[in-house]
Amino acid sequence: MSGSDETSPAGKQLQQADRALHDRFNWYPVAKKDFKDALRSKGLWVLAAIFTVLFVAPIAVRLYFEGIGPSPPDGGLSTRFVIEGIYLDLVTVVLPIVTIFVGVAAITKEKTSGSLKLLLSLPFSRRSVIIGKVVGRGAVVAVPFLIAASITALFMILSDLSLNLEMYTMFVLFSLLFVVVMVAIAVSISGAVSTTLRSIIVNAIFYVYVTFGWNSFANGVGKFLYNDVGLSRSLRWNTVLFLKMASPTQAYKTLVNSMLASFSDDVQPRLQQFAEQWDLSLSQLGPQQYSRYNLFDTQGSLFSAGLPDEDKRVLCESVSGGTYENATVAANNQTNTVTVTTSEQTQTFQNVGNITANETQAQAFCTAGGGDLPFYFSDPAVVLFMLGWIALAAGLSYYTFDLVDL
Amino acid sequence: MTAIELNGLRKEYADVVALDGVDLTVEEGEVFGFLGPNGAGKSTTINILLDFVRPTAGSAKVLGRDAQEESADIGERIGVLPEGYDVYERLSAREHLEFVIEAKNADNDPEELLERVGLEDAIDRRAGGYSKGMKQRLVLAMALVGEPDLLILDEPTTGLDPNGAREMRELIREESERGATIFFSSHILSQVDAVCDTVGILQDGRLIAKDSIEGLRDAVQGGMTLWVTLADPAGDVSTVEDTVEGIDGAHVTETDGSRVAIGCKSTQKMDILNALNDAGVDVENFETEDQSLEELFTAYTEQEVKA
Numbered sequence: 001m002s003g004s005d006e007t008s009p010a011g012k013q014l015q016q017a018d019r020a021l022h023d024r025f026n027w028y029p030v031a032k033k034d035f036k037d038a039l040r041s042k043g044l045w046v047l048a049a050i051f052t053v054l055f056v057a058p059i060a061v062r063l064y065f066e067g068i069g070p071s072p073p074d075g076g077l078s079t080r081f082v083i084e085g086i087y088l089d090l091v092t093v094v095l096p097i098v099t100i101f102v103g104v105a106a107i108t109k110e111k112t113s114g115s116l117k118l119l120l121s122l123p124f125s126r127r128s129v130i131i132g133k134v135v136g137r138g139a140v141v142a143v144p145f146l147i148a149a150s151i152t153a154l155f156m157i158l159s160d161l162s163l164n165l166e167m168y169t170m171f172v173l174f175s176l177l178f179v180v181v182m183v184a185i186a187v188s189i190s191g192a193v194s195t196t197l198r199s200i201i202v203n204a205i206f207y208v209y210v211t212f213g214w215n216s217f218a219n220g221v222g223k224f225l226y227n228d229v230g231l232s233r234s235l236r237w238n239t240v241l242f243l244k245m246a247s248p249t250q251a252y253k254t255l256v257n258s259m260l261a262s263f264s265d266d267v268q269p270r271l272q273q274f275a276e277q278w279d280l281s282l283s284q285l286g287p288q289q290y291s292r293y294n295l296f297d298t299q300g301s302l303f304s305a306g307l308p309d310e311d312k313r314v315l316c317e318s319v320s321g322g323t324y325e326n327a328t329v330a331a332n333n334q335t336n337t338v339t340v341t342t343s344e345q346t347q348t349f350q351n352v353g354n355i356t357a358n359e360t361q362a363q364a365f366c367t368a369g370g371g372d373l374p375f376y377f378s379d380p381a382v383v384l385f386m387l388g389w390i391a392l393a394a395g396l397s398y399y400t401f402d403l404v405d406l
Numbered sequence: 407m408t409a410i411e412l413n414g415l416r417k418e419y420a421d422v423v424a425l426d427g428v429d430l431t432v433e434e435g436e437v438f439g440f441l442g443p444n445g446a447g448k449s450t451t452i453n454i455l456l457d458f459v460r461p462t463a464g465s466a467k468v469l470g471r472d473a474q475e476e477s478a479d480i481g482e483r484i485g486v487l488p489e490g491y492d493v494y495e496r497l498s499a500r501e502h503l504e505f506v507i508e509a510k511n512a513d514n515d516p517e518e519l520l521e522r523v524g525l526e527d528a529i530d531r532r533a534g535g536y537s538k539g540m541k542q543r544l545v546l547a548m549a550l551v552g553e554p555d556l557l558i559l560d561e562p563t564t565g566l567d568p569n570g571a572r573e574m575r576e577l578i579r580e581e582s583e584r585g586a587t588i589f590f591s592s593h594i595l596s597q598v599d600a601v602c603d604t605v606g607i608l609q610d611g612r613l614i615a616k617d618s619i620e621g622l623r624d625a626v627q628g629g630m631t632l633w634v635t636l637a638d639p640a641g642d643v644s645t646v647e648d649t650v651e652g653i654d655g656a657h658v659t660e661t662d663g664s665r666v667a668i669g670c671k672s673t674q675k676m677d678i679l680n681a682l683n684d685a686g687v688d689v690e691n692f693e694t695e696d697q698s699l700e701e702l703f704t705a706y707t708e709q710e711v712k713a
Contacts (some may be wrong), residue, residue: 018448020506026478029505029508029509032508033497033505037494037496037497040496042494113492113494114490114491114492115491115492115494116490117456117458117489117490117491118488118490118491118492118493118545118548120456120457120458120477120481121456121481121484121486121488122481122506122509122510123478123479123481123509123510124478124509125477125478126480128478209684240685402513403460404460405453405458405459406453406458406459
């Protein structure tokens with residue numbers, strides 16, 4: 001090899017690692033070749049630049065126009081806000097496009113040109129070709145992503161934004177898992193079809209469906225099971241949540257959301273606010289429970305707009321493992337009092353302020369106490385769902401690439 | 407151990423039978439020419455040996471291993487020039503070879519390999535700009551990495567100029583002397599007889615002959631057509647037919663106006679012309695036509711049937 005005259009200690013270590021990977025993994029040369037190819041084509045650096053601009057620009061713009069943004073207790077634009085409000089949506093929309101772009105022709109190009117024949121006449125099984133391609137192309141997305149994430153972290157530190165390194169690192173790790181899953185899917189589709197054009201079409205359909213159509217699919221199935229098959233409410237919403245989290249995008253979002261929530265005592269801001277205002281002891285859902293419950297709150301108008309109270313109760317208690325709590329706030333302008341009633345207590349507050357009319361408001365909260373989240377909805381299970389997509393991609397490759405004539 | 411062993415190999419595609427029960431053994435150290443007209447099933451056979459295609463029935467063993475179950479192991483010990491390949495545009499010849507050397511755990515020197523195939527001048531150029539012949543040489547160099555026990559070459563001389571074809575034959579000889587088994591396919595007979603120990607002829611998915619090169623030569627000895635133009639066709643055609651029938655192995659195959667075609671061995675050409683002269687036939691002109699490969703195959707199969 002041409003690099004054998006390398007003498008620096010770092011170079012030697014790199015060589016040793018290269019050697020060890022080579023000896024251990026049959027697919028390693030395939031992955032390395034693909035990665036080097038991307039290095040040579042400069043595509044890697046273009047990608048790193050794009051990611052960096054996408055990450056830095058929104059916070060830079062916000063800093064410039066709005067100063068420090070909403071002020072959380074620790075001052076500055078918090079890491080959680082940046083991830084939750086900007087990066088999570090950015091990553092779920094942009095990253096799959098990038099992985100498709102990088103993986104769509106991984107196999108089809110070699111198929112149509114004929115270089116696949118050279119590759120397969122070497123000591124590579126078809127399986128190692130697929131794995132090598134997934135790892136190689138995965139690295140082609142992951143390395144620029146890591147470069148951009150590092151630059152962004154540096155930017156946040158230098159511009160006096162608070163950076164919670166632990167939270168940020170977790171976010172980057174989950175994003176890398178998401179990258180691997182999406183690349184595996186793109187490459188396996190590329191192995192399953194005969195031309196790059198077909199691969200583009202199938203990948204595009206998959207992308208649009210998973211990113212934009214999945215929730216209505218999950219809700220549709222739930223509705224059908226409830227209305228036409230006669231499943232119980234509990235089973236209906238359990239199924240819907242399961243289907244929602246089965247999407248790689250949603251699974252990734254769920255993982256990041258519950259990770260973010262776990263960093264804060266203030267898991268449910270609305271509940272917290274209410275409890276503090278009326279001096280009530282309302283126990284909050286755990287971060288995992290809350291992020292599941294929140295899937296229905298934030299995804300579409302399902303939860304907020306006219307979902308029957310019974311369904312909300314089921315979502316809270318049977319799906320998220322919480323307690324569905326109704327709180328009634330009754331304002332009386334004659335006595336100038338407000339009475340807050342929950343299932344456990346009733347409190348009356350005197351001299352509250354300008355009460356203009358008699359009105360009664362019912363508010364519903366999902367508080368902790370009902371039970372735990374079942375295992376199949378927990379974070380480890382969601383990680384398994386994501387790995388399940390890799391297994392699905394592997395299965396697809398086995399039946400459409402391993403077993404067939406080229 | 408045998409280098410290649412095919413047992414009842416059969417391959418059906420949706421509407422055609424590409425291979426119809428092929429049994430074939432290639433011994434270690436042999437240079438085996440795999441002959442047949444285009445579409446006979448040569449590439450299908452090679453694609454099965456390389457596990458690009460799975461057989462419908464029967465089995466294929468390469469170097470004692472099952473071609474389908476152990477294709478990665480086989481890949482360690484063979485060198486391949488497949489049909490319809492392409493090289494990686496962005497990689498140079500050196501990088502191609504480095505990749506193959508790494509994949510095969512070999513320790514060859516890329517420069518040395520490229521010198522052997524005559525591509526050393528283009529070693530650091532991107533292969534995307536290579537001519538077809540250069541790509542062929544590069545892939546051949548890749549096939550030589552790791553001193554393989556078996557070389558499988560699909561139509562190795564297509565795309566090469568006469569000089570290149572000669573170099574290819576030399577290379578095959580060198581590799582054979584080193585002890586490698588060589589299995590190569592061709593539809594051009596002249597490429598085969600110069601280098602082969604043994605020849606197999608495939609036609610319509612069946613192996614119709616497997617023989618040494620001498621055996622093949624004997625079988626198709628003098629496969630030739632002699633066209634004679636008669637000055638007086640009306641009177642002489644029947645005389646010609648009678649005269650030719652009297653010569654063993656020769657017969658009139660076609661009559662076209664004043665021209666008569668006589669199928670014979672090449673050594674009989676003068677005998678026939680002399681005999682016609684003796685019989686008083688006025689031959690105005692004559693020409694000879696070598697048999698095409700297809701006719702050779704036909705001649706060979708007819709021979710087989712007669713024997």
